[in-house]
Amino acid sequence: MTISNRKFTLDIITYAALILGGLVMVGPFLWMISTAFKLPADQFTRTFIPNPATTENFEQLWTILPFGTLMWNSFKVASLTTIGQLLTCSMGAFVFAVVRFRFREVLFIALLGTLMIPYQVTIIPNFVIYKALGLYGTQVPLWLPAFMGGAFGTFLIRQYFLTIPLDLAEAARVDGASLIRIFWSIYLPLAKPALAALAVFSFLGSWNNLLTPLIYLPSDLQQTTLPVGLSLMQQQYSGKWTIMMAGSLISIAPIIVVFFFAQRFFIEGIALSGVKK
Numbered sequence: 001m002t003i004s005n006r007k008f009t010l011d012i013i014t015y016a017a018l019i020l021g022g023l024v025m026v027g028p029f030l031w032m033i034s035t036a037f038k039l040p041a042d043q044f045t046r047t048f049i050p051n052p053a054t055t056e057n058f059e060q061l062w063t064i065l066p067f068g069t070l071m072w073n074s075f076k077v078a079s080l081t082t083i084g085q086l087l088t089c090s091m092g093a094f095v096f097a098v099v100r101f102r103f104r105e106v107l108f109i110a111l112l113g114t115l116m117i118p119y120q121v122t123i124i125p126n127f128v129i130y131k132a133l134g135l136y137g138t139q140v141p142l143w144l145p146a147f148m149g150g151a152f153g154t155f156l157i158r159q160y161f162l163t164i165p166l167d168l169a170e171a172a173r174v175d176g177a178s179l180i181r182i183f184w185s186i187y188l189p190l191a192k193p194a195l196a197a198l199a200v201f202s203f204l205g206s207w208n209n210l211l212t213p214l215i216y217l218p219s220d221l222q223q224t225t226l227p228v229g230l231s232l233m234q235q236q237y238s239g240k241w242t243i244m245m246a247g248s249l250i251s252i253a254p255i256i257v258v259f260f261f262a263q264r265f266f267i268e269g270i271a272l273s274g275v276k277k
Helices: 003-036 056-064 067-097 104-116 119-132 140-148 151-161 166-174 179-190 192-207 211-216 226-236 241-273
Strands: none
Touching: 003 241, 056 067, 056 241, 067 104, 067 140, 067 151, 067 179, 067 192, 067 226, 067 241, 104 151, 119 140, 119 211, 140 192, 140 211, 151 192, 166 179, 179 192, 192 241, 211 226, 226 241
């Protein structure tokens, strides 16, 4: 077998494995869409295409839960979280990548070390702090931590900032530009791919977050987020999978839209920063 034939065979096997893996991963998603449009009496049938198809499940969602309020709460919290992460993480990344000061590498390693601390370990101390501040029962604990930075986001953007030649910053300093001007006018515009990647990660993580809203807003349907509402609905309507799948389909729609518009920058940012998640 020649080298070209061997490469062709290897490509065929690789593409076949990728297609098979894609079908396995997309299977549950297609089943969710199919079930969302089925009648309750047909939810356990093996037919993939609903016959007849109905939108009754989506209509019942608005009578069972304040679905519009829950989606707005989730969107508001996710947006504030994304803005906070983009702002603080990009500022920290700029300092660690461009500004030279003593113990810079040590502090950066210490920051990365916080990634090894499980989130569950910090739940009780954070709860005590927010309770003492009178913020329990509000949405503030859901988005305020994002404005305090984050190790993963700082690392992601710093890796991208390191690919930008320092000559640009040095030339700007010669022209009299301050560090804030260099950060805002040079580095941020050039870091759009990394910022888009972090925005997708932050928005996705906040949108799907169930534990934090469940702690601070356990039963207030006017302030809590969509994952908590779906969890409560699952407890009350555990056997009505058609309604559950309709709610799940609506809940992932914003994520698909965000990724659709940011996918080019997202993939580019992940590839250039060398981060896999």
